[in-house]
Amino acid sequence: MNSFGRLFRVSLFGESHGPIVGILVDGCPAGIEIGAEDFAADLDRRKGGRPGTTSRVEPDEPRLMSGVHRGRTTGAPLLIYFENRDVRSEDYRESDSKPRPGHADFAAFRKYGGFQDGRGGGHFSGRLTAGIVAAGVVAKKIIRPVEIRSEIISCGGSADIEAAVSAAAAERDSVGGVVECLARDVPAGLGEPFFDSVESVLGHLVFSIPGIKGIEFGDGFRGAASRGSEFNDAILDASGRTRTNHAGGLNGGLTNGNDLLFRVAVRPTPTIGREQETIDLGTGRPSVIASGGRHDACIALRLPVIL
Numbered sequence: 026m027n028s029f030g031r032l033f034r035v036s037l038f039g040e041s042h043g044p045i046v047g048i049l050v051d052g053c054p055a056g057i058e059i060g061a062e063d064f065a066a067d068l069d070r071r072k073g074g075r076p077g078t079t080s081r082v083e084p085d086e087p088r089l090m091s092g093v094h095r096g097r098t099t100g101a102p103l104l105i106y107f108e109n110r111d112v113r114s115e116d117y118r119e120s121d122s123k124p125r126p127g128h129a130d131f132a133a134f135r136k137y138g139g140f141q142d143g144r145g146g147g148h149f150s151g152r153l154t155a156g157i158v159a160a161g162v163v164a165k166k167i168i169r170p171v172e173i174r175s176e177i178i179s180c181g182g183s184a185d186i187e188a189a190v191s192a193a194a195a196e197r198d199s200v201g202g203v204v205e206c207l208a209r210d211v212p213a214g215l216g217e218p219f220f221d222s223v224e225s226v227l228g229h230l231v232f233s234i235p236g237i238k239g240i241e242f243g244d245g246f247r248g249a250a251s252r253g254s255e256f257n258d259a260i261l262d263a264s265g266r267t268r269t270n271h272a273g274g275l276n277g278g279l280t281n282g283n284d285l286l287f288r289v290a291v292r293p294t295p296t297i298g299r300e301q302e303t304i305d306l307g308t309g310r311p312s313v314i315a316s317g318g319r320h321d322a323c324i325a326l327r328l329p330v331i332l
């Protein structure tokens with residue numbers, strides 16, 4: 026479904042080439058100072074237009090339609106939306122009948138019987154993450170002093186991100202990447218085992234972002250190759266501070282007071298300029314598709330602020 030959360034509940038709506046995309050935030054405490062200018066820096070980090078990202082550039086002006094009065098939240102649901110202006114739906118006519126391999130086109134066609142809005146990926150588009158970033162701006166004000174940082178750490182398996190992206194783009198191809206996210210000053214004891222362990226809830230949210238194919242907390246998969254004597258984080262004082270952080274700040278599904286750390290695997294963008302095999306849904310016969318439209322060569326470049 027399109028809603029997530031209990032205390033701070035977000036509902037996401039819109040389509041890539043519809044009139045708007047946005048988010049409804051319920052449970053936001055009253056009295057938080059907020060204005061359109063608070064969103065600018067994070068929305069700018071998410072934007073396309075830079076090397077390796079789509080040339081679609083939206084103004085991304087947040088419209089705060091309810092839940093704010095005299096520059097402060099009122100405690101009522103907060104509705105934030107963005108207009109879609111830089112739209113070129115004609116680029117997607119071919120994928121209406123020829124599903125792009127790796128994208129949601131085919132699965133959505135089967136699920137919605139052809140009634141889905143396929144323009145620009147419709148409701149499956151990365152464009153929807155503008156709303157996620159907007160909710161994050163609000164959430165970050167509430168969780169202070171907790172601070173969140175995230176950055177792309179590799180691309181196509183290489184730390185030379187620029188080179189990996191430009192090599193892929195030059196060959197009309199795309200490339201995946203790894204993004205690391207760290208939360209500082211997280212109090213110990215957050216999380217509700219079993220089913221609302223911190224890993225479960227964060228995993229649920231993170232996998233909602235289109236294009237994410239894996240998550241690891243702390244050492245993650247590397248931990249499976251190590252021994253307990255190496256993996257266990259020695260506890261240094263009564264605050265729970267540990268010498269190392271192989272566990273990523275989590276034990277038993279609870280925060281342990283150290284930095285919360287996770288990494289995500291971001292797939293290569295499905296839409297590429299090269300010919301790929303698909304079928305023609307009209308005839309049921311094999312066909313090929315190559316995108317002449319706009320797309321991100323590397324989705325991971327835009328992911329940090331969304332995480």
Ligand SMILES: Cc1cc2nc3c(=O)[nH]c(=O)nc-3n(C[C@H](O)[C@H](O)[C@H](O)COP(=O)(O)O)c2cc1C
Nearest residue numbers: 128129149150151235236237295296320321324327
């Ligand atoms: C910020 C962002 C930008 C994206 N840009 C594109 C794009 O330009 N072209 C594309 O085919 N997919 C893009 N995607 C990925 C698709 O939305 C995603 O691959 C698709 O919905 C299929 O879902 P899946 O990869 O999770 O299986 C983007 C995703 C995000 C988060």
